[in-house]
Amino acid sequence: MSLDSNAALVLFSGGQDSATCLAWALARFGRVETLGFDYGQRHRVELDLRVPLRVGFAASFPVWAERLGEDHVIDLSVLGQISDTSLTKDVAIAMQANALPNTFVPGRNLLFFTFAAAIAYRRGIKHVVAGVCETDYSGYPDCRDDTVKALQAALNLGMESRFVLHTPLMWIDKAQTWALAQDLGGKVLVELIRTSSHSCYHGARETLHDWGYGCGSCPACELRANGWEKFRAA
Amino acid sequence: MSLDSNAALVLFSGGQDSATCLAWALARFGRVETLGFDYGQRHRVELDLRVPLRVGFAASFPVWAERLGEDHVIDLSVLGQISDTSLTKDVAIAMQANALPNTFVPGRNLLFFTFAAAIAYRRGIKHVVAGVCETDYSGYPDCRDDTVKALQAALNLGMESRFVLHTPLMWIDKAQTWALAQDLGGKVLVELIRTSSHSCYHGARETLHDWGYGCGSCPACELRANGWEKFRAA
Numbered sequence: 001m002s003l004d005s006n007a008a009l010v011l012f013s014g015g016q017d018s019a020t021c022l023a024w025a026l027a028r029f030g031r032v033e034t035l036g037f038d039y040g041q042r043h044r045v046e047l048d049l050r051v052p053l054r055v056g057f058a059a060s061f062p063v064w065a066e067r068l069g070e071d072h073v074i075d076l077s078v079l080g081q082i083s084d085t086s087l088t089k090d091v092a093i094a095m096q097a098n099a100l101p102n103t104f105v106p107g108r109n110l111l112f113f114t115f116a117a118a119i120a121y122r123r124g125i126k127h128v129v130a131g132v133c134e135t136d137y138s139g140y141p142d143c144r145d146d147t148v149k150a151l152q153a154a155l156n157l158g159m160e161s162r163f164v165l166h167t168p169l170m171w172i173d174k175a176q177t178w179a180l181a182q183d184l185g186g187k188v189l190v191e192l193i194r195t196s197s198h199s200c201y202h203g204a205r206e207t208l209h210d211w212g213y214g215c216g217s218c219p220a221c222e223l224r225a226n227g228w229e230k231f232r233a234a
Numbered sequence: 235m236s237l238d239s240n241a242a243l244v245l246f247s248g249g250q251d252s253a254t255c256l257a258w259a260l261a262r263f264g265r266v267e268t269l270g271f272d273y274g275q276r277h278r279v280e281l282d283l284r285v286p287l288r289v290g291f292a293a294s295f296p297v298w299a300e301r302l303g304e305d306h307v308i309d310l311s312v313l314g315q316i317s318d319t320s321l322t323k324d325v326a327i328a329m330q331a332n333a334l335p336n337t338f339v340p341g342r343n344l345l346f347f348t349f350a351a352a353i354a355y356r357r358g359i360k361h362v363v364a365g366v367c368e369t370d371y372s373g374y375p376d377c378r379d380d381t382v383k384a385l386q387a388a389l390n391l392g393m394e395s396r397f398v399l400h401t402p403l404m405w406i407d408k409a410q411t412w413a414l415a416q417d418l419g420g421k422v423l424v425e426l427i428r429t430s431s432h433s434c435y436h437g438a439r440e441t442l443h444d445w446g447y448g449c450g451s452c453p454a455c456e457l458r459a460n461g462w463e464k465f466r467a468a
Contacts, residue, residue, distance in 0.1 A: 074312060074315055074316075075312055075315065076312060078308060078309055078310060078312055078349075081308055081309065082308075082349070082352050082353060082356065105352060106351070106352045106355040106356065106393045106395075107348060107351060107352050107355070107389060107392045107393045109392065110348050110388065110389065110392045110393075111345070111348055111349070111352075114341060114344050114345055114348055115312075115316070115345070117340070117341060118316050118339060118340045118341050118345075119316060121340040121341070122316065122340065141391065141392055141393060141394040142392035142393065144391065144392075146391050147388060147391040147392040150384065150387045150388035150391050150392075151388040151392065153384045153387075153388070154344065154381060154384035154385040154387070154388045155341060155344065157375065157378065157380050157381040157384050158341045158343065158344045158375055158376035158378075158381040158384075158385065159340045159341045159344075159375060159376065160375040161340075
């Protein structure tokens with residue numbers, strides 16, 4: 001099985017992190033495809049913003065337009081069968097003591113990476129890029145660097161391949177993620193990500209704040225706003 | 235997250251291998267749940283036979299009846315989106331040179347194990363049992379021992395858990411799988427698996443051969459028939 005080492009598949013949800021990862025990949029690889037998962041997420045708006053983000057990237061950066069390849073959207077409504085509380089025995093209480101929400105799908109990012117690798121295999125793509133991150137710690141062990149590296153080994157054994165899983169945001173915070181976008185595409189890219197990516201848990205798109213759209217009070221908006229302030233102050 | 239070390243989740247498709255694994259788990263653990271995946275498999279009959287197999291096990295072995303817990307069936311029709319030839323670029327030709335069929339879903343067993351671990355997590359189950367096997371080599375690298383062991387590490391890191399993935403058939407052939415069934419439940423179990431499990435690629439259930447139902451000429455029937463002959467001759 002030969003994989004194109006000049007090609008990347010980006011796990012692209014439409015949020016700030018994955019939009020920055022898409023730019024990171026477009027700056028490095030000659031063919032970049034994107035992958036989204038539709039699993040009935042609370043903020044469906046995030047998924048809807050994937051297309052204008054891609055269009056914006058291509059319109060603003062002619063070199064990237066040539067590199068930007070197909071978009072894949074996989075229906076993962078099956079996740080609802082696993083997050084369903086009907087599956088949960090008494091042990092679920094222990095999980096909530098863990099500070100993980102009850103709808104938490106254990107190992108969700110393991111599934112995302114495994115589906116991504118299967119699609120990369122099909123598409124002959126060597127590099128898989130995802131915006132998982134330990135820094136703004138989410139409580140999810142499937143975002144950790146150890147997990148991603150162990151999974152790369154398992155995927156390569158299981159598919160008899162040599163995929164590389166890239167996580168360019170693993171060790172940087174939200175302010176540094178904005179700075180990375182600026183390095184990759186200057187003010188134009190920062191402005192695109194600020195106005196077209198989405199983080200808000202409530203899917204609020206009414207008000208454009210300094211740091212982008214959102215309700216301004218959910219944990220995702222707070223994280224994004226704080227990162228933006230720190231980036232602007234630097 | 236505490237997992238019940240006396241509980242197992244068996245990947246139970248309704249074939250000879252997974253039926254033997256179910257017996258293996260019922261002989262060892264105090265609570266045994268089963269998991270099936272519905273992904274529009276060619277031989278849907280296999281999935282349909284899961285229920286009578288469970289009923290037969292419980293009716294024939296009172297101790298097992300007490301141990302046999304819930305059955306879970308997860309809709310994995312999403313696999314069709316990945317095996318879809320529309321995803322396949324020119325590289326698919328190389329895959330066929332690999333002796334893997336074009337509808338091959340790369341890393342399918344990685345997905346099965348990951349979904350199983352997610353459900354085991356939800357159900358507080360420590361042990362996950364699957365009938366993957368290197369011996370009657372299928373060409374699928376995701377059935378190999380190295381893959382399963384690497385994946386166990388990745389799953390445990392990603393879910394912050396201590397699951398154990400058991401593969402009791404990894405190093406035995408089909409004749410030894412029949413012998414294992416005899417050790418676990420004598421002639422009664424062998425007869426149950428012979429008449430109620432299913433392997434045939436074509437889903438044929440018209441003729442009961444010595445070795446069970448099936449068309450008798452597809453690779454799965456040949457493998458099963460040869461294993462049965464070798465077992466009977468031993």
